[in-house]
């Protein structure tokens with residue numbers, strides 16, 4: 001058991017693999033898309049990863065103060081996967097995030113204050129307290145609202161990208177799935193149809209080793225998830241998900257390919273879930289030492305910091321300026337979210353199926369105070385004419 005765990009950890013552990021992939025990137029620096037990134041963009045990648053981590057750490061503080069109403073899902077150790085991949089998209093492209101893609105949403109324009117409001121179920125949060133984490137979307141900014149059903153966003157994004165193709169729009173869609181989700185029927189049907197239609201879709205499989213408490217080897221006999229691509233006749237590639245530049249490179253190549261009309265690519269990003277499924281999960285099923293080893297040897301933020309300083313020659317002041325900016329932004333966002341009102345019962349009537357909401361002038365209207373009144377109260381609000 002110990003040996004199996006050890007070898008799995010070694011296979012996933014990736015110090016050697018990471019080194020190989022990092023060196024292959026270095027071997028032909030001009031050939032990879034990341035070689036085209038300017039200095040500001042190189043530092044921006046660090047900013048997004050640091051922002052993601054700081055925001056989640058702040059959410060943990062709020063959770064422990066019982067101010068987060070529902071569960072809290074972390075992406076600790078997976079920040080490079082989310083940020084590097086979303087960074088490869090253009091403004092007009094659309095991604096479909098999961099709970100561990102807070103970083104992707106931030107890159108696409110989600111604001112820390114709205115994320116905190118959302119977790120605190122505030123009345124002026126994007127879902128007005130009707131949803132308790134980050135299951136909300138904004139098509140203008142290019143992120144689609146996620147749903148919990150594993151794999152189901154693959155057929156949805158197949159449809160989204162088929163519409164891009166039918167309209168001759170040069171837009172690309174990116175859908176994230178976990179290792180566990182690759183064993184669902186929806187994943188299979190969605191990717192199969194997207195492949196045969198040559199939809200401009202990139203499928204990112206975040207192989208973080210676990211689905212809830214189930215390790216990969218207990219839920220699929222496939223060893224390398226990239227090999228599932230063979231069944232659909234599309235390219236499948238595997239990359240080091242904790243190397244933000246490698247993630248950017250592999251995603252950018254797939255995005256460019258999709259935009260050229262060459263269809264779907266499946267990318268398996270090797271990473272590790274250093275926290276439990278959610279904050280309540282004590283990870284008792286994880287072999288001793290595994291989490292510490294990943295934290296010590298393969299933290300994506302630490303690794304990129306070394307690239308920034310040792311290879312790209314940023315100095316300590318550049319890094320410190322980003323860190324200070326992140327702290328300031330999270331503090332300001334927290335204050336704003338804390339000051340937001342909780343929803344009123346009548347907020348539940350807004351933005352559902354009928355505009356204006358068909359409410360009867362009954363008791364609950366008397367003395368009504370609604371957090372959304374100022375924001376999106378429909379013109380005909382309260383004018384019951386049924």
Ligand SMILES: Cc1ncc(C[n+]2csc(CCOP(=O)(O)OP(=O)(O)O)c2C)c(N)n1
Pocket residue numbers: 098100148149150151177178179180181182184206208210211212273277
């Ligand atoms: C179809 C379906 N089955 C089961 C669940 C319950 N469930 C929610 S998250 C999860 C594990 C997901 O694991 P993975 O796909 O590897 O993503 P990760 O959480 O590791 O990012 C499960 C089983 C679900 N939401 N949908």
Ligand SMILES: [Mg+2]
Pocket residue numbers: 178179180206207208209210211212
């Ligand atoms: Mg997983």
